[in-house]
Amino acid sequence: NAGVTQTPKFQVLKTGQSMTLQCAQDMNHNSMYWYRQDPGMGLRLIYYSASEGTTDKGEVPNGYNVSRLNKREFSLRLESAAPSQTSVYFCASSENSYEQYFGPGTRLTVT
């Protein structure tokens, strides 16, 4: 039982490049989330998916897109990366609206 897994662990992009961050959970949770964490800013919600087939914007959605591929997988795409998107990205899942299980994070640097 791996919980929440994220790939890649580290990534360096040049401005304007695109990439997709992958997230998968094996707990059969309905809800999944993408957060970014920056020094001094805390965790901020980018997008979430309350259930398979639905996605909604969070606090900071600009510059990102998401896909809920199936119940297990929720991906985050940066179409044209910008230095302001340098951050640590966390995926999380939850069965109810309360306890969230987080992945290990992806450290992204955009130069």
Added chain:
Amino acid sequence: SQKIEQNSEALNIQEGKTATLTCNYTNYSPAYLQWYRQDPGRGPVFLLLIRENEKEKRKERLKVTFDTTLKQSLFHITASQPADSATYLCALPVSGGSYIPTFGRGTSLIVHP
């Protein structure tokens, strides 16, 4: 807008003492409040949830209080150990239409042997 405040200064305490961390919030009255632990380089880990009709909740050496009048939650770790050193985040929903919690910026706890 809703604001969640946690002390940005690290809390340094001696092993064996009780650590007390504070989470204050404004405006909205949340239905629940959560506490998470985050170690460097890792994702947050859920610790405790307390609901608005609960004054106190305990789990092993952890105790959380929730004062909806003061709009404050206190998080206590009794008999603290160096292994308790981490950043502790509080999280709560910030609007009536959302069930998803918003996270505070966290307080770093350092327990000295």
